[in-house]
Amino acid sequence: MIQSLKMALKSIAGNKFRSFLTMLGIIIGVMALVILVSLVSGATGSVTDSIAGLGSNLLTVTVSxxxxxxxxxxxxxxxxxxxxxxxxxxxxxxxxxxxxxxxxxxxxxxxxxxxxxxxxxxxxxxxxxxxxxxxxxxxxxxxxxxxxxxxxxxxxxxxxxxxxxxxxxxxxxxxxxxxxxxxxxxxxxxxxxxxxxxxxxxxxxxxxxxxxxxxxxxxxxxxxxxxxxxxxxxxxxxxxxxxAFTISTRDELEDAMSSVTSNLTILLGSIAGISLVVGGIGIMNIMLVTVTERTREIGIRKAIGASRRVILQQFLMESVVLSMLGCLIGVFLSWAMLRIISVVVSSLSMSFSLEWNVVLIAVGFCFVIGIVFGLYPANKAAKMAPIDALHYGG
Amino acid sequence: MIDLKNVSRVYQVGSGKVYALNKVTLHIDEGEFVSVIGPSGSGKSTLMNIIGCLDIADSGIYLLDGIPIEDYSESELAKIRKRKIGFVFQSFNLINKLTAMENVELPLIYQGVGKSERKTHVAEALERVNLTKWADHLPTELSGGQQQRVAIARAIVTRPSLILGDEPTGNLDSKTTDEIMGIFRELHDQGNTIILITHDREIAEQASRIVNIRDGKLSEVGA
Incomplete structure (x- = not known):
């Protein structure tokens, strides 16, 4: 496990620019998810704080x-x-x-x-x-x-x-x-x-x-x-x-607010989720190229004793590491971005900070994407017949 | 230790069938140094792939150390390759991103050998091919002969029962060829079983036993 992690890092580091481009999809997806959701919940927080600040000490009656x-x-x-x-x-x-x-x-x-x-x-x-x-x-x-x-x-x-x-x-x-x-x-x-x-x-x-x-x-x-x-x-x-009449309290208002904002959060979250999936497809694409490029290497590894499982693990690890690395960079950039936004809008008395539960969701989602979109290329690598792989391209 | 009985390997070419190996029977004892000689297209690579468990025969029986190979799944074959066989290829087949030391270490990693033990084995193997100084160099920084010595170190590091050489000197000049053959002879003297595949009679003659292969059929020379 640790060995395949080392190999994955080595292979990613050996092709920095391509790895970066591959991760870019994930980075943008994570940033979209984390920043949008944090912004919404930051704004919501300040609005609901204001509502709560009014105290729930009055009823509003409307007669229809x-x-x-x-x-x-x-x-x-x-x-x-x-x-x-x-x-x-x-x-x-x-x-x-x-x-x-x-x-x-x-x-x-x-x-x-x-x-x-x-x-x-x-x-x-x-x-x-x-x-x-x-x-x-x-x-x-x-x-x-x-x-x-x-x-x-x-x-x-x-x-x-x-x-x-x-x-x-x-x-x-x-x-x-x-x-x-x-x-x-x-x-x-x-x-x-x-x-x-x-x-x-x-x-x-x-x-x-x-x-x-x-x-x-x-x-x-x-x-x-x-x-x-x-x-x-x-x-x-x-x-x-x-x-004939309605009685409303501040609580109901808060409920209405929070249902609006949670819908907004889900909407924005799913849009950002789509961009993450697109990023995942990018990873899959590059992993397929990598597997083809390294056909010979796969053959060598198999000849000297790597089993299917080991090869699968190696390539799966590579795609998961790519995806998680993209995720980390994305989270870091989101954090930086939110800090900047907070400073810019500080006059509005709204504060935006990284929502840790969104970060957790992003990390989990990226992990799943790394596995799901890495599985097909890794499986393709693992299933190669050793002799065909060895004789590939000379 | 190697027992091939009526082993055939058939390739479908267009509508016809080509016998790369046609009912081959071969017995090799432990500690033998055998060379298989034949022109290109004679089926010698197919023979080596089958002996090396990279490929499976279509018919016939292959016993390696008394174990019948043809019943095995791919993952079991991978296990046999990693425990019993060391390969040396014509085109070296080193992984270019890894240093000489890391290349030699790789089979041990696949065997799940612990780190400190790996270090000693790798050092021994590199010492044996006289490459200790070059341990930290990438294959691209080494000469052909040095690369092939790394490949030999990688083949012997797991102490396999069988070392298989597929035209190991095919890409080398005569001086380095002598060097590499010297190493093979040394390994043989130390009791390793070696099978060498070549089309070069001079090389073949350095082995203690020569087997001819032509059109998928074997014949012993000077038996």
């Missing part, structure tokens, strides 16, 4: 069919009194055009109540959030985020400025910190956001009415109790029809 019993602000206030349920805040959402002096930009407008600030863990930099009186009087006040202030108004100290949203003037009363970890920040970095009283949004947009279709709920004690309580309340209201 109110069965003639619409959920209103008044209903929500009643439900807040129930056991197990903390705060509830409606969230109407529209996309509108905001104008300030000469500037105009698309803004995501949320219509809500004071509870929203606590439920979603927003943090104010300046001013105040929406108050109950704003909701009661449907005043035209807006709380905007930092991005909105800098992009639209041009400076952050903008309390008291008047911004027009879809033609209606709103006074800026509060400035929110851009939340790096918020869901909107994860998916749409640096979007312009404005929060206005729910009642004001009802006036602004025909899509939003007193019938609330979407709201978020925080728990009094734990999420499970809150979810059970909320479900029973909604079931009661909507004639025990659980198709």
């Amino acid at each position: 069919d109110d069965k003639g019993a619409p959920v209103t602000l008044h209903t929500l206030n009643e439900w807040m009194e129930e056991d197990g349920i903390g705060l509830i805040a409606p969230s109407g959402e529209i996309s509108a055009t905001a104008r300030y002096e000469g500037n105009s930009d698309t803004v995501t407008v949320y219509g809500t109540t004071p509870a929203y600030e606590t439920i979603n863990g927003l943090s104010l930099l300046l001013g105040r959030f929406i108050k109950s009186s704003d909701v009661d009087n449907h005043t035209n006040v807006a709380v905007i985020n930092e991005t909105a202030a800098t992009e639209l108004i041009g400076y952050t100290d903008c309390l008291g400025e008047e911004v027009s949203i879809d033609g209606v003037k709103y006074t800026v009363v509060g400035l929110l910190e851009d939340d790096e970890d918020s869901l909107t920040a994860v998916f749409g970095r640096g979007s312009i956001v404005a929060y206005i009283p729910y009642t004001s949004l009802m006036r602004l947009s025909s899509e939003t009415s007193s019938a609330i279709t979407s709201f978020s709920v925080s728990a009094e004690t734990d999420m499970a109790t809150a979810e059970t309580a909320m479900t029973s309340l909604l079931m009661e209201r909507f004639d025990q029809d659980d198709d």
Whole structure:
């Protein structure tokens, strides 16, 4: 075994350039596999970290069919009194055009109540959030985020400025910190956001009415109790029809994310796997050439006592070593590449590192490829009749 | 130790059959130095391949050390080759990527001999053919005579029962031929069984017994 390993290394070293070209297929295949999968899982890691950072402390309820019993602000206030349920805040959402002096930009407008600030863990930099009186009087006040202030108004100290949203003037009363970890920040970095009283949004947009279709709920004690309580309340209201509404938690979001990314990983992995197989065919091709070239050598070895098994072992070892060497080089280059990528994108706060389980898969896969694609040439060598081999080419 | 009885080897050429060996019967005792002489195409290489277990007869019986060969599988034949037979070929047949020492070592590796034991055997064999100084050279750096001496060292390193030479001097000039033949005679004096195949009468006459081969048939000379 060790002897055939030595022989294999010698034969590979004796033909360096050809060996390198042969390995190139495997090197590229391994790099594709390791880098792509590591990139996906690195990106996934940073996204799921962000989601997890939000804490799973809120439920999002969407009503699709109110069965003639619409959920209103008044209903929500009643439900807040129930056991197990903390705060509830409606969230109407529209996309509108905001104008300030000469500037105009698309803004995501949320219509809500004071509870929203606590439920979603927003943090104010300046001013105040929406108050109950704003909701009661449907005043035209807006709380905007930092991005909105800098992009639209041009400076952050903008309390008291008047911004027009879809033609209606709103006074800026509060400035929110851009939340790096918020869901909107994860998916749409640096979007312009404005929060206005729910009642004001009802006036602004025909899509939003007193019938609330979407709201978020925080728990009094734990999420499970809150979810059970909320479900029973909604079931009661909507004639025990659980198709009328959906309750989602962050966990479900994470599950959805991870199923998307694991599908992506499998897809990219199989593409890279195909290139590895192509690399394996390259090895087989070269091994067949090698066997033909060394026919005479095989004859000599057989004449002086090498059995079929020994010859088979020698050539199989050579193809496995070629493949594994390619694999090692590929893994090393992937590592180097990932380091470079990490440095380049370090500003995105994503970190990419070698995924060891992918490396293990790559190593195992290369081993199998070395054996599978080496078997045919090695067998061809082993089966040569010694006299024919000896007299080959003179 | 070698007993061939009515051994035939037939090749199919086109629609006809050619007898490379036609009912050959030959007996060689332990310690004999026999040369087989015949022109090219006479079947002498086929005879050597069969004696050397590289090829199997189509009919007849071949006993090597009392063992019938024709029943054996390829892997058993490989075992017999590695234990009992040492080959010396006309074209040396060394492996060019390996040094002289490594070439000589190879049969021992196939026999599974341990490293330290291999070293002593290789050193002995190279000493015997007077090549100790050239142990670390590649075959391409050696002269024809030196290469053939490496081949002889490789053939004797396993202490085989039989040394087979297939025109071992065919590619050498007369001076080196004498040198190589000297080594063969020495090996014979030390009690080795040697079969030499040649088309050169002068070489054949250095053996203690000459067998003629022509058109696949054997005849003893001066028996």
